[in-house]
Amino acid sequence: MVQDAHRVNRKILAREVRVIGEDARQLGVMPTHIACRIAEEKGLDLVEINPKAEPPVCKIIDYGRFKYEEAKKKRESKKKQTVVQIKEMKLRPKTDKHDLAVKIRSVLRFLAEGNKARLVIQFRGREIVHPEMGQLVLQKVLAALGDCAVVEQFPLMEGRRMNMLVAPKPGARIIVPPSAGSLERDDRAASSRDETDDETDDETDDETDDDETDDDETDDDETSGEIDDGASDAADEELASPPDTPPA
Known part of the structure; x- marks a missing residue:
């Protein structure tokens, strides 16, 4: 069983105590049994908060709530402590x-x-x-x-x-650099992006070359057609003209 850290009510050993009321008002020095009776009449407890003082200092409070507040303060204080490893x-x-x-x-x-x-x-x-x-x-x-x-x-x-x-170092802003593995992954990703861009450029160049080839073939066909049409017209004219009459 865990022993209470403070003496309460009839467990207080001193014959006289200095009493602080529940509203933090000083009630003065009085016999312990009278202080206990005052606390009981208020439905509270007489708690010895400073046993080393002369006379010991006691406070009229709700002891259950007092223990809860003390435990809460300890927890908060422990959280604020930084454990250096x-x-x-x-x-x-x-x-x-x-x-x-x-x-x-x-x-x-x-x-x-x-x-x-x-x-x-x-x-x-x-x-x-x-x-x-x-x-x-x-x-x-x-x-x-x-x-x-x-x-x-x-x-x-x-x-x-x-x-x-x-x-x-106190106040220093410490930045942990990325690991070598992450740098290698970044390099591989960058290389992959470069290869993708190169492939896209190659495809664009191929399409441009195909378009130029198609244009050249079209121009050649049109030129050939014009030449063929000219030759046909000349042949038709030769056939249509009458033969020359020989001299008498």
Whole structure:
């Protein structure tokens, strides 16, 4: 059973208490049993709200409603509290360019969410004799983060691990770049649009060429017709004219 956080009514141990009325008016110091009787007459409770005062301070209120309001305040206060998490990002001294870009994007996402990021360089085998390689990777990450982050713990060797802690810079506007996959999809979509435009242009050019060919054929037919008509007329004239009379 959960014990009440406040003493109420006959559970108040002090012989005298300073009483505050339900309207927040000071009623003064009085014996506890009299204060309890006043609260009972009003259908309310006498609640000890400051037991460390001399004498203890009590208030005449509805205790059920008082507990509800207290719980509500705690819930609202808890909502306003920001829980900062530390998320770990593991790296290698020889992390390639693509993997490093992916991990930097993840760190930016951590910072944008208000969290801190612990960057861990894990050394294997004889890599441990070249700590400068790990420092170089961390420098690249810091350069990529730019003004988005502040270093809370500078690179520190712990066994075979080099750790560095970064936090979001207060007031910084952190933008997480799109992933490489989304960029590739955008490039493919753009290429597809370009190919579609090229096909449309080719079809338009073919139609234009066909129209020009049809026009040329029409012109040729008309010219041939004119030539044929001229030849026929000349032949008809030769047949219609009488033959020349030979001289006597």
